[in-house]
Amino acid sequence: MTAVVNNSPDLASRMINRILAIKPLSNIAKHQARQMMINRAQTLGIDWNQQVKDLSARNWSEDFQRIRNPQLTYPDYYLTSFHAYDDGNLNWQAAFEQEPAAYTVHAKIWHDTGAKGDPKLRQTYHDILTTKISTAPRKILDVGCGVGLSTFALQKIYPQAEITGLDLSPHFLSVAQYNSRKRHQSINWVHGAAESTGFTPGTFDLASIFLLCHELPQSATRQILAEMRRIVRPGGYLGIMDMNPGSEIYKKMPTYVKTLLKSTEPYLDEYFSLDIEQAIINAGFKVLIIAPNSPRHRTIVAEAV
Numbered sequence: 232m233t234a235v236v237n238n239s240p241d242l243a244s245r246m247i248n249r250i251l252a253i254k255p256l257s258n259i260a261k262h263q264a265r266q267m268m269i270n271r272a273q274t275l276g277i278d279w280n281q282q283v284k285d286l287s288a289r290n291w292s293e294d295f296q297r298i299r300n301p302q303l304t305y306p307d308y309y310l311t312s313f314h315a316y317d318d319g320n321l322n323w324q325a326a327f328e329q330e331p332a333a334y335t336v337h338a339k340i341w342h343d344t345g346a347k348g349d350p351k352l353r354q355t356y357h358d359i360l361t362t363k364i365s366t367a368p369r370k371i372l373d374v375g376c377g378v379g380l381s382t383f384a385l386q387k388i389y390p391q392a393e394i395t396g397l398d399l400s401p402h403f404l405s406v407a408q409y410n411s412r413k414r415h416q417s418i419n420w421v422h423g424a425a426e427s428t429g430f431t432p433g434t435f436d437l438a439s440i441f442l443l444c445h446e447l448p449q450s451a452t453r454q455i456l457a458e459m460r461r462i463v464r465p466g467g468y469l470g471i472m473d474m475n476p477g478s479e480i481y482k483k484m485p486t487y488v489k490t491l492l493k494s495t496e497p498y499l500d501e502y503f504s505l506d507i508e509q510a511i512i513n514a515g516f517k518v519l520i521i522a523p524n525s526p527r528h529r530t531i532v533a534e535a536v
């Protein structure tokens with residue numbers, strides 16, 4: 232079963248929590264953290280400012296209207312601040328910055344990869360996934376696809392598959408749609424919630440969830456797993472790649488650092504204390520493997536029974 236990390240707040244964490252509760256101070260902390268990340272990107276050769284400038288120059292209203300599902304009700308947990316953006320994932324700044332931010336954050340995973348850390352993270356997940364899936368899936372759902380980084384990576388390893396990217400953010404999906412047009416790739420982008428997708432039962436051979444679960448309260452993860460079981464055909468697969476609470480890095484991380492992380496990842500403690508293996512089994516999957524694919528990430532592959 233998944234290792235459960237001790238999250239009891241020590242003195243430093245309690246102090247940080249108090250500081251972060253003071254809005255102007257928390258805004259300064261967020262601004263500083265953001266600026267550090269942008270500076271780091273530039274050092275790594277990731278042209279954060281230029282990428283954002285190029286995307287900001289477009290008129291997105293048509294893409295947005297096309298992709299947005301006006302009937303969709305957002306779950307409450309989603310309507311909070313994530314990654315230092317006050318309105319979380321529902322804004323253009325977050326959408327324009329998702330790709331350079333992923334490259335910057337993942338550059339640190341291995342000491343020798345630099346900006347290639349992000350593609351390596353995806354590759355190490357796919358290496359495990361493909362060893363456990365004997366027949367190439369024909370219909371794939373990328374759950375929480377964001378601006379499409381995980382979707383395009385899946386399409387590269389399964390070029391014959393029909394791929395759908397699902398996300399709650401119409402801003403992210405607008406950028407994803409634009410990216411796929413630029414690459415001449417045909418992907419079906421859907422604005423919806425992973426806990427109630429509306430797809431017909433048994434539609435998919437594989438549902439892949441890349442870096443979503445750490446952004447969810449436990450109740451949402453359980454609902455999403457149940458929904459995945461409903462829409463993945465019997466004998467089909469579930470792949471999950473996310474932070475590994477059992478890794479030495481997180482086990483040794485001081486609680487106050489976790490508290491700081493929590494200021495940008497509000498459900499991190501719920502994620503760290505979830506027994507995800509049991510939750511996957513309870514949803515009706517057989518777990519085939521849980522294995523580290525980076526010093527701080529793990530891959531889970533399960534089969535629908």
Ligand SMILES: C[S@@+](CC[C@H](N)C(=O)[O-])C[C@H]1O[C@@H](n2cnc3c(N)ncnc32)[C@H](O)[C@@H]1O
Nearest residue numbers: 320375376377380381398399400424425441442
């Ligand atoms: C950290 S991003 C990962 C994006 C992408 N998979 C990647 O690898 O770059 C998590 C994504 O999950 C989406 N998300 C969060 N909760 C969701 C939900 N309940 N249903 C669908 N998407 C969700 C967010 O909008 C965000 O785009």
